Amino acid sequence: MGTQPGRSVTSKVLALLDAFSPASPTLTLSELARRAELPLPTAHRRVAELVAWGALERGDDGRYRIGLRLWEVGSLAPRGLGLRELALPIMEDLYEVTHENVQLAVRQNFELVFIERIAGRRAVPVLTRVGGRFALHATGVGLVLLAYAPTEVQEQVLAAPLERYTALTITDPVRLRRRLAEVRRAGYAISDRQVTMDALSIAAPIRDPDGVVAAISLVVAHDRADPVALAPLVQAAGRVLSRALGAYRQPSGRVPLRSRHERQ
Amino acid sequence: MGTQPGRSVTSKVLALLDAFSPASPTLTLSELARRAELPLPTAHRRVAELVAWGALERGDDGRYRIGLRLWEVGSLAPRGLGLRELALPIMEDLYEVTHENVQLAVRQNFELVFIERIAGRRAVPVLTRVGGRFALHATGVGLVLLAYAPTEVQEQVLAAPLERYTALTITDPVRLRRRLAEVRRAGYAISDRQVTMDALSIAAPIRDPDGVVAAISLVVAHDRADPVALAPLVQAAGRVLSRALGAYRQPSGRVPLRSRHERQ
DNA sequence: AGACGCGTTTTCACTGAATGAAAGCCGGCG
DNA sequence: CGCCGGCTTTCATTCAGTGAAAACGCGTCT
Structure with missing residues (x-):
């Protein structure tokens, strides 16, 4: 034809x-x-x-x-609304306490997808959109998702050129690798003016029994708050969610890893 | 074959x-x-x-x-996230003031679809789900959407048997028709224990230049609050949203029609 | 261990759902 | 009026899709 x-x-x-x-x-x-x-x-x-x-x-x-x-x-996607449904009350709480932007994201291949966002009217404007994508190497949620991603994913991201958004954006693979190690050690990520010069974000991982599946973050004006003081708050939110997802439950017998047949 | x-x-x-x-x-x-x-x-x-x-x-x-x-x-659907994006800040406000459930819904044929819901931890549990459907004749949002739906839709709904959820659910077409007229006159709807015996909802229309496109509501414990006192709050939220949708803007090609029976 | 059972994947010869060039249609505009 | 751009329909051609049947994997029962 x-x-x-x-x-x-x-x-x-x-x-x-x-x-x-x-x-x-x-x-x-x-x-x-x-x-x-x-x-x-x-x-x-x-x-x-x-x-x-x-x-x-x-x-x-x-x-x-x-x-x-x-x-x-689309709203039946477990990684979309399913996750959101669970997370929203906790995001509400974070918002009510801080009145700052609260974001929830998951990794999709080599990018992140924002699942939910509570944008305070009085908070720093953020340029994200629910359902929107973003690079993994700059935002708080991105750093967390990348830090806990499979090695192949990390290598692939580190190998590609890292887009620069501000003068402070980390674009050096070596420095980024070091940052990721720090994130894993600390259990949270701080992204200071990596995307815009007025904002800073604090992010923590959300786990299910199989590992890190999402990240939650607070985006604040970079000169307003003490990120280290906010970190425990964000981490706590992440842990509450992880618990809800069964992350700390006794792994009831390992799920047999089903070997995927390559392609059809 | x-x-x-x-x-x-x-x-x-x-x-x-x-x-x-x-x-x-x-x-x-x-x-x-x-x-x-x-x-x-x-x-x-x-x-x-x-x-x-x-x-x-x-x-x-x-x-x-x-x-x-x-x-x-799916999140690109204008009637889904598009609307939600606009509505969420206002819904937040409503929630923060009342700490009750806030709901946003649109009509899809002869049912309603919940676009967003803020479920307070301390509020009455509601059995709705974002992306879920429900009948038009019982809930607050449903009554509003039905009251302002095209006549064909109203007739069709009134002609079909109306499901009963509680002893108070209106299932008589004649009574329902009267209720719809009241809703149009008042500019808001109160649905008292129509779906469950513990809840009551107050809903108001959201308009764009072409008419009512959605409804917003507050769901409260039936014995807790004074619905008539809450109505202006919900109506105000509806109007703020309608304004954002351009409902009261000068219709470009059309002569602005100042109706004598101005609807709230 | 072997045999059974269930859900998934692959094979293969056949065919009708899909195709797109071309022609018809509609509504706006000079 | 007659042109123009976007949409819709027609129709002969054919390739993507089909499903019966058989092979495969995997957990379970004997």
Whole structure:
């Protein structure tokens, strides 16, 4: 046939969903087709099906957007809402005590994804978005997630060029490696003006029986608070959550490691 | 071929996603196949592609769950996180003032979907879940959403049997119709022990330029607070949000209609 | 130990769901 | 009016998808 034989229908459908981004949450059919690299009629047909099911919605302006139905399904992700559901009360507490930004993130490959954020109106503005991604090497949550990530992941991140956000951002792999060791030793991370020059974050790991699965942090104005004083607070929040996830429970017989067959 | 000719690949993929539910957020391949009504090999192939993309994830136990990637995409739904993002600070405020449950919901066809919920540790337990659905005729948010829904929707809901949750649940269409009129007149809804005998909720509409798009509510112990006293608080929150959504902005092309029956 | 049972993965010959070029449609604009 | 850009439909062609059946793994029962 015409374009790329070898492309599955499923991959096309997924490409259509992937066309949306925080920067362009609504798209026209033509934009969708272009971004998903599909001929217009093909896009048209798949999109129609997605709309019928509710994965996409069509606005009065004719533009397409992600539908509520997909949001509903997405909210069943254990690492998304499941985690969030558990964490929110504790995040609330942290927020109420400090009135600073509270963030919750997990690692997804070589980046982090923000699962939840409580943004105090009076706190330093942060440029993160729930569902948004960020590099692992700069933020507090990122440092924690990286420090406890599998070695392969760490090596891969350390091998790639580390993006600089401020004059203080650590971009030297050797220094970063040392920082990660410190984080593991201390059990928390402080990221001082690594992303913006006005903010500082204190982060702690969240564990389940298999290891570190998420990180929680407080983002404060860099000149306002004493990070070392706040660390125990954040650590405590992390531990409460870890306990809720069963991290300190007696490992009831090791889960047999299921050898994954490479690919299909 | 074998099963149902006429079933598109896309519909199969969507059926697989739809197999997950709050009650069963993780499934084995066989369960997935059964629920999606697909032969096992077919399910296996589609699922493999979904996992490769990140729409599904496979746990160490071999069970499948909704993947973080799908959660990310879902979080781009304007009626989901978009709305939530805007609402959360105001919900925080409501929570901090009252320490009661705060809920945000939109209507999806003939049900409501909870977009956000702040559950106070000290507040009445509520049985709702973010991403969960509920009937329109009982809760505070439901009454508001129904009161301002298109007539067809109201008729359809009133025509169907209204499920009873407590002895006080309104199940008589005639009474419900009267209640809806009251809600529109008052500009807020009070749902007293309609869902459980210990809770009561006060809800107000949230508008954008096209009408009511969501509802916000406070859920309190039925014997604890004076709902009429709390109503202005909830209404104010609704109005702040409506303003943020551009509800009271000059409709660009349209002549501003100053209705005599100004709705709160 | 061997045999059974259950869930998953792979094989393989067949076919209809998907395809896209081209033509038709619609609504806005000069 | 006639053009233009974006959307929708048609239709002959074909490749991605299919599922019965068989192989595979793994835990459990005898």
